[in-house]
Amino acid sequence: xxxxxxxxxxxxxxxxxxxxxxxxxxxxxxxxxxxxxxxxxxxxxxxxxxxxxxxxxxxxxxxxxxxxxxxxxxxxxxxxxxxxxxxxxxxxxxxxxxxxxxxxxxxxxxxxxxxxxxxxxxxxxxxxxxxxxxxxxxxxxxxxxxxxxxxxxxxxxxxxxxxxxxxxxxxxxxxxxxxxxxxxxxxxxxxxxxxxxxxxxxxxxxxxxxxxxxxxxxxxxxxxxxxxxxxxxxxxxxxxxxxxxxxxxxxxxxxxxxxxxxxxxxxxxxxxxxxxxxxxxxxxxxxxxxxxxxxxxxxxxxxxxxxxxxxxxxxxxxxxxxxxxxxxxxxxxxxxxxxxxxxxxxxxxxxxxxxxxxxxxxxxxxxxxxxxxxxxxxxxxxxxxxxxxxxxxxxxxxxxxxxxxxxxxxxxxx
Amino acid sequence: xxxxxxxxxxxxxxxxxxxxxxxxxxxxxxxxxxxxxxxxxxxxxxxxxxxxxxxxxxxxxxxxxxxxxxxxxxxxxxxxxxxxxxxxxxxxxxxxxxxxxxxxxxxxxxxxxxxxxxxxxxxxxxxxxxxxxxxxxxxxxxxxxxxxxxxxxxxxxxxxxxxxxxxxxxxxxxxxxxxxxxxxxxxxxxxxxxxxxxxxxxxxxxxxxxxxxxxxxxxxxxxxxxxxxxxxxxxxxxxxxxxxxxxxxxxxxx
Ligand SMILES: Nc1ncnc2c1ncn2[C@@H]1O[C@H](COP(=O)(O)OP(=O)(O)OP(=O)(O)O)[C@@H](O)[C@H]1O
Ligand SMILES: [Mg+2]
Numbered sequence: 001x002x003x004x005x006x007x008x009x010x011x012x013x014x015x016x017x018x019x020x021x022x023x024x025x026x027x028x029x030x031x032x033x034x035x036x037x038x039x040x041x042x043x044x045x046x047x048x049x050x051x052x053x054x055x056x057x058x059x060x061x062x063x064x065x066x067x068x069x070x071x072x073x074x075x076x077x078x079x080x081x082x083x084x085x086x087x088x089x090x091x092x093x094x095x096x097x098x099x100x101x102x103x104x105x106x107x108x109x110x111x112x113x114x115x116x117x118x119x120x121x122x123x124x125x126x127x128x129x130x131x132x133x134x135x136x137x138x139x140x141x142x143x144x145x146x147x148x149x150x151x152x153x154x155x156x157x158x159x160x161x162x163x164x165x166x167x168x169x170x171x172x173x174x175x176x177x178x179x180x181x182x183x184x185x186x187x188x189x190x191x192x193x194x195x196x197x198x199x200x201x202x203x204x205x206x207x208x209x210x211x212x213x214x215x216x217x218x219x220x221x222x223x224x225x226x227x228x229x230x231x232x233x234x235x236x237x238x239x240x241x242x243x244x245x246x247x248x249x250x251x252x253x254x255x256x257x258x259x260x261x262x263x264x265x266x267x268x269x270x271x272x273x274x275x276x277x278x279x280x281x282x283x284x285x286x287x288x289x290x291x292x293x294x295x296x297x298x299x300x301x302x303x304x305x306x307x308x309x310x311x312x313x314x315x316x317x318x319x320x321x322x323x324x325x326x327x328x329x330x331x332x333x334x335x336x337x338x339x340x341x342x343x344x345x346x347x348x349x350x351x352x353x354x355x356x357x358x359x360x361x362x363x364x365x366x367x368x369x370x371x372x373x374x375x376x377x378x379x380x381x382x383x384x385x386x387x388x389x390x391x392x393x394x395x396x397x398x399x400x401x402x403x404x405x406x407x408x409x410x411x412x413x414x
Numbered sequence: 415x416x417x418x419x420x421x422x423x424x425x426x427x428x429x430x431x432x433x434x435x436x437x438x439x440x441x442x443x444x445x446x447x448x449x450x451x452x453x454x455x456x457x458x459x460x461x462x463x464x465x466x467x468x469x470x471x472x473x474x475x476x477x478x479x480x481x482x483x484x485x486x487x488x489x490x491x492x493x494x495x496x497x498x499x500x501x502x503x504x505x506x507x508x509x510x511x512x513x514x515x516x517x518x519x520x521x522x523x524x525x526x527x528x529x530x531x532x533x534x535x536x537x538x539x540x541x542x543x544x545x546x547x548x549x550x551x552x553x554x555x556x557x558x559x560x561x562x563x564x565x566x567x568x569x570x571x572x573x574x575x576x577x578x579x580x581x582x583x584x585x586x587x588x589x590x591x592x593x594x595x596x597x598x599x600x601x602x603x604x605x606x607x608x609x610x611x612x613x614x615x616x617x618x619x620x621x622x623x624x625x626x627x628x629x630x631x632x633x634x635x636x637x638x639x640x641x642x643x644x645x646x647x648x649x650x651x652x653x654x655x656x657x658x659x660x661x662x663x664x665x666x667x668x
Contacts, residue, residue, distance in 0.1 A: 211529055214549075275526055277519040280508075284516055287505035294467060294503045295517030296488035355507035408555070 015220050035400050036348045036364040039393075040371065047375035054378055058243035060235075061256055065177045067370025068258040069094070069321035070337060074344035074362035075265060076313030079306040081345055082273075082286045084354025085134065085141040087307060089126075090314040090341060092152035095333025097122045098318030099159035102166040102328035105173065112172040116319055123315025124308050126152075131307030135300040141307075149338070157330045165329035168322055176261065177324035180254030183240040189260060190232045198225040258320060262363065265313075269359040282306060286355035317341075336387065340369050343394035351401050368393065416479050418443045418608045419464070419495070419577050424473035426456075426463055433459045435633045437473070441577060441608045446599055448619040448640070449612045450652055451629030457612050458500050460629070461581050465497040466490040491518070494576035498566045498583055500612075506555035510547065511535040513554055514569045538572045539564075542598060559586040567595065571602065578602055579610040584618065596622050616645050630655035635662050 025032070047054040073090050080087045087093075097119040104115035130148055134141045160166055168174060181189070201221045208215040236255060244252035273279035284292040285302045293299050314333075321337075322328050346352060347368050348361025369390060376386045417440035426434035433456050441447050451457050462468045464475075466484040475482055477493050484490050490497070504513050511528070514535045520527040535550055547561055554562060563586055570578050580599065584592040600622050603609045613619050619626060620640060627637040628651040635655045643660070650657035 208529060211533065213529060213532055214551075276524055277521060277526060280512060280516070280519060280526065283507060284505045284512075287507035288503070290501075291503040291505050292516070294465070294487050294499065296486065296491055297517050355505075 015217065015223065018216075018220055033349050033361065033364055035397065036361070036368055039347070039368050040364065043368065043371045043375060047371065047378065051375065051378045054375055056243065057238050057241040058252070059374065059378070060238055061180070061243065063367075063370050063374050064256045064259055065324055066374055067366045068177065068256075068262060069317045069324065070340045070344055070369060071262060071317075071362055071366030072265065072320060073314050073317035073337065073341040074348075074366050075269060075359050076310035076317070077341055077345045078350050078357045078359055078362050079282065079309045080141070081342075081350050081352060082282050082354060082357045083303060083306050084286055084352075085303070085306070086145065086342070086352075087130065087141065087310050087314075088145040088338060089130065089148035089152055090145075090310055090317075091333045091338030092149055092156060093123060093126050093311050093333070094314040094318030094321065094337065095156040095328075095331075096126070096152050096159065096318070097315035098322040098328045098332045099156050099166070101173070101319055101322055102168055103159060105168055105170050106166050112170045115170075116173075119319055120312055120315045123312040123318075126314075127308035127311030128304060130311065131304030134307065135303040153330075153334065156332065156334070160328060160330055165327045167327040169326075173319065173323050174326060175323075176257055176320055178326075179257050180239075180252070181257060181260070183254050186236045186240055186255040189255075190229075190236050193263075194225060194229045194232060197228060201225065261320075265316075266359055266363060273359060278305070283355060336390070339394065340373075340390065341366075343390060343397065344369050346401060347393060347397040349401075351405070352398060353401070353405060365397070415442055417441055417476075418478055420474075420476040420479075421460075421464070422474040422476070424460070424463060424475075425471045426459060426468060427471055433632050434463070435631075437629070437632070437634045438637070439627055439634060440637065441610055442625070443576070443608045444603055444606050445624040446603045446609045446611055446622050447625045447627060447637075448623035449610055449627050449629065450614070450619060450648065452652055455629040455652075456632040457629055458581055461497060461499070461579050461610070461612065464490065464495060464579065465499075488517075491573070491575075494573070495579070496570035496573055496575040496577070497579040498563075498570050498581060500581040500585075502562055502566050504554045504562060504566060507553065509553050510539075510550045510557075510565050513565060514538070514572055516569075518573070534572065535568070538568050542568055542571070560588060560591045563587060563595070564591075567598065571598075575607065577608045577610070579612075581612045582614070583611070584613065584615070592618070616648060619648070620645065628652055628661075630662060633662060636660045 044054075053059060073094055077087060077090055100122045101115045101119040104110040104118055105112065126148075130141075130144055133139050133144045198221070201216070201224065202218070205215040205218070205221060239255045240253055242251065242253050244250055273282065281292065281297045281302055284295065284297060285299050289299050292302075318333055321332055325332065344365035345357065345362050346365065348358075348363070348365030350357030350361045372390055372393060373386060376389060419441040421437060421439040424434050424437040424439070425432065437456075437460060439449075439460065449457050449460070459468065463470045464484070466486045466489050469485060475484055482489075482493065484493070505516065508516065511532050515531045520530045520534075532550065539547070539550065542564065547557065554565060557565065563583060567580065567583060570580075584595050587595060596618055599609055599611055603624070611619070611623060623640045625637060626640050626643065626648055628635040628648065630651065633655070635651045638660065647657040647660065651661050655662040
């Protein structure tokens with residue numbers, strides 16, 4: 001046998017080689033975030049041209065608060081989708097948790113942190129029950145969560161006593177979706193974030209190079225950090241513009257508070273998926289449950305955990321939705337919330353077939369969904385048209401998913 | 415010499431179908447034991463019982479002379495038994511390193527220690543003089559059948575194990591790679607490991623094995639020294655369960 005693994009080059013592959021590798025992967029069917037990013041750019045361009053009001057600071061801030069709840073629910077769905085399962089009850093689970101929050105806050109007069117903890121605990125319990133039914137009894141998740149979908153819809157109705165709504169007056173909860181960071185703090189967080197990212201990347205590359213492993217070249221890291229700094233800088237700048245009609249009376253500027261919340265979730269959950277053995281095992285179960293079992297992984301426990309994470313994040317999504325609406329009613333987490341959330345994850349590039357997905361997908365897809373919803377609203381289209389368009393986009397994303405899978409099978413990359 | 419792994423009176427049924435009948439099987443350190451038998455004889459099932467994939471219905475499982483309970487793949491791995499399954503058991507969506515360490519990741523605190531795993535994987539593959547894989551960070555789905563086989567074997571030898579079981583490791587391989595795997599099998603045994611090789615190819619069996627165990631319709635027909643039998647006798651044991659005074663008489667080993 002001739003060639004073995006060559007001693008790894010200390011200076012890793014160049015940017016050109018990285019780019020070539022990327023093109024190869026896309027050709028091979030692994031499109032990753034490409035469709036979502038492409039869609040986002042096209043949609044934003046179209047809406048900005050047709051409706052200049054789309055491109056205002058006020059509307060930009062709106063996009064974040066509008067899409068936040070769905071995005072957080074979608075982040076949870078990624079964990080379930082990774083296993084090749086589905087949670088159709090995530091929408092109404094968020095409704096149930098929001099109702100728990102509202103009852104404790106408004107009717108029981110509890111402090112906000114007790115109410116939020118109770119809502120999150122409710123989510124975790126819901127997830128563990130669903131997960132146990134799926135893993136231990138072997139009922140398909142589609143059926144279990146469809147039943148839960150109906151059941152939770154009823155539960156929300158009962159909790160908010162048929163038809164009425166419970167308003168929320170707690171300042172802290174309301175702030176989540178309705179208040180903004182002081183402009184300076186937005187800049188500080190951005191600078192700290194970018195610097196930390198750059199530092200971690202460089203440190204990692206240095207460590208790997210020191211051990212003779214392939215490391216990312218500094219030029220590639222510079223490109224990544226630069227892109228993050230530019231995009232983040234534009235966003236913060238834009239959000240820090242005054243958007244109040246009457247700034248003398250009330251000033252409206254800064255990054256919505258949900259944004260750092262979502263970024264923290266993104267970082268923590270991505271860390272769990274990418275850097276811990278728990279995350280590794282989730283991917284393994286999604287790729288081949290039998291192989292995972294033979295590697296000594298407790299497949300049932302992984303399933304239950306995934307459903308728990310999903311419902312817990314749905315609870316957080318419910319809190320955010322309650323904050324935005326300043327109230328909880330029987331429709332909280334209902335109508336299109338679940339489909340938007342599943343759509344967000346799939347549009348972002350998470351596969352419905354399991355084994356492939358990232359938390360970032362939920363954010364990219366959530367952005368696409370929010371832009372469609374927002375832009376078409378500005379154009380004056382009715383809800384009917386919005387639903388049809390969003391449905392079509394979801395179908396398109398699922399087709400891309402199925403197509404790339406086929407293509408990957410054909411080119412042997414899966 | 416005491417066997418490192420010894421099974422006695424193993425029965426295994428799938429529902430109404432009894433696949434293994436009163437099977438005895440011994441594996442010795444420093445030796446290659448070939449496990450042969452026709453399609454459906456129960457070889458893979460026996461191996462999966464050893465590996466804790468299937469629970470045994472009854473019988474004794476001894477490791478280094480002591481009775482042990484093996485109820486899960488983790489138990490088997492804990493004893494130092496590594497198995498390359500016929501149906502490979504790799505995750506297509508993970509890369510080579512991730513597959514090799516699956517379920518036994520190196521960690522620093524709670525964080526995966528990717529660099530150490532990558533180094534160890536590279537070293538192991540190198541020691542098997544693995545044919546060009548472009549990168550050990552490529553997904554297993556992009557590998558050829560033979561390359562996947564090598565990864566599965568590398569995964570098994572990574573762990574300084576005491577028993578390595580290979581279920582038809584050469585079935586999908588070309589001539590050169592088959593020779594390489596057989597050479598590896600021999601090398602592992604010479605290092606003192608107990609190796610079990612399942613194969614339908616008599617030439618391979620006679621080329622590397624020290625002992626041959628022949629299963630016939632779920633019963634152990636005979637376990638003999640390779641030097642004591644001929645090709646023809648082994649073929650007879652495989653196809654009819656007996657050969658001269660070797661093998662089963664009325665379903666009972668001689
Ligand atoms: N999970 C299972 N459920 C039911 N029957 C099974 C199962 N696994 C194996 N069997 C049956 O057990 C018998 C032995 O199968 P096994 O796979 O052990 O044969 P083998 O000796 O490995 O054959 P081959 O040489 O074709 O690999 C077959 O009749 C098979 O149908
Ligand atoms: Mg077999």
